[in-house]
Amino acid sequence: MNRIPPLPADWQHALQLDSTATWMDDICSRAADNYATEVVYPPSADLWNAFELCPFEKVRVVVLGQDPYHGPGQAHGLAFSVPRGVIEPPSLRNILKEFASDTGRTPPPTGDLTAWAREGVLLLNTSLTVRAGAAASHSDGRWDPFVHRVLEVLNTEARPIAFWLWGAHAHKRGSILNNPRHLVLRSAHPSPLGAYRGFWGSKPFSTTAEWFKTQGADGPNWSADLPTFDL
Numbered sequence: 001m002n003r004i005p006p007l008p009a010d011w012q013h014a015l016q017l018d019s020t021a022t023w024m025d026d027i028c029s030r031a032a033d034n035y036a037t038e039v040v041y042p043p044s045a046d047l048w049n050a051f052e053l054c055p056f057e058k059v060r061v062v063v064l065g066q067d068p069y070h071g072p073g074q075a076h077g078l079a080f081s082v083p084r085g086v087i088e089p090p091s092l093r094n095i096l097k098e099f100a101s102d103t104g105r106t107p108p109p110t111g112d113l114t115a116w117a118r119e120g121v122l123l124l125n126t127s128l129t130v131r132a133g134a135a136a137s138h139s140d141g142r143w144d145p146f147v148h149r150v151l152e153v154l155n156t157e158a159r160p161i162a163f164w165l166w167g168a169h170a171h172k173r174g175s176i177l178n179n180p181r182h183l184v185l186r187s188a189h190p191s192p193l194g195a196y197r198g199f200w201g202s203k204p205f206s207t208t209a210e211w212f213k214t215q216g217a218d219g220p221n222w223s224a225d226l227p228t229f230d231l
Contacts, residue, residue: 003028003032004028004031004032004035004044004047005044005045005047005048006048007048007051008048008051008052008055010055010056010057011048011051011055011056013056014056014153015149015150015153016153023145024145024146027142027143027145027146030142031044031047031128031129031142032044034129034131034138038131038132039131039132040129040130040131040132040138041068041069041070041071041072041074041075041129041130041132042068042075042076042077042129043076046075046076046077047077047128047129048077049076049077049078049117050077050078050079050117050122050123050124051122052077053078053114053117053118054117054118054120054121054122054123058120059120059122059154059157059161060119060120060121060159060160060161060162060212060217060218060219060220061120061121061122061161061162061163061164061208061219061220062121062122062124062151062154062161062162062163062164063079063080063121063122063123063124063164063166064079064124064125064126064151064163064164064165064166064170064173064174065079065080065091065123065124065125065126065166065167065169065170065189066125066126066127066136066139066166066167066169066170066189067125067126067127067129067130067135067136067138067139067169068125068127068128068129068130069082069089069130070130070131070132070133070134070135070137071089071132071133072132073086074086074089075130077128078113078114078117078123079123079124079125080092080095080113080123080190081111081112081113081114081116081117081123082111082112083112084110084111084112085110086111086112087111088111089111090191090192091189091190091191091192092111092190094190094191094192094195094199094200095190096108096111098190098199098200098201098202098203098204098205099205101200101201102203102204102205102206103205103206116220119220120219120220121220124147124150126139126143126144126147126169126170126172126173127139127142127143127147127169128143128146128147129143139169144173147173148173148176151163151173151174151176151177152176155176155177155178155179155182156179157179157181157182158181159181159217160181160182160183160211160212160215160217161181161182161183162182162183162184162185162208162211162212162219163177163182163183163184163185164185164187164204164208165184165185165186165187166187166188166189166190166194166199167188167189167191167194168189170186170189171186174186183207183208183211185202185204185207185208187199187202187204188202
């Protein structure tokens with residue numbers, strides 16, 4: 001039987017994925033079959049990259065998108081991110097433009113957002129896989145139980161967490177976020193079309209920086225009121 005790498009142990013524990021969580025076994029079995037029979041992105045070795053780079057206890061911001069990039073060499077398990085040296089897709093370019101506009105800082109010199117993940121930013125899509133060349137091909141609900149569980153557990157945390165829900169898919173999945181301890185920011189998706197429908201000017205970076213101050217908590221390596229990621 002084809003297999004995919006296991007979810008990191010800390011996340012398995014946090015999500016209570018014990019032997020009774022057969023729904024997770026079903027998700028992983030289907031994903032393994034997909035990898036065995038078609039070209040799927042991200043590569044299976046990168047499937048849990050967001051969770052490897054951002055341990056459960058370190059999550060401070062959750063960025064929720066839609067599905068991975070469906071072109072070769074782009075998706076690497078972090079929503080919106082691309083490996084270093086890969087040209088930024090339009091959605092990512094728009095995120096970096098909003099970063100610059102919102103913070104007044106020069107955007108990161110690369111589309112690889114690994115540094116953000118290591119600073120407690122969980123870069124998560126509502127669908128963790130996609131068939132090559134077919135956008136939204138795995139956005140049929142197969143990943144819903146897993147993403148729901150991740151959000152459900154994070155929602156119960158007492159520590160302050162900021163959730164950025166970008167696009168209709170993220171808004172729908174994020175409807176369970178009802179803990180007043182957290183910040184929930186909803187905007188349009190940063191795609192070329194969505195950017196003009198509410199993403200531009202949404203100011204997630206500065207809004208979140210100010211909010212963390214009111215909570216007496218540290219955000220993802222914030223410096224003053226603006227994020228500075230060590231790239």
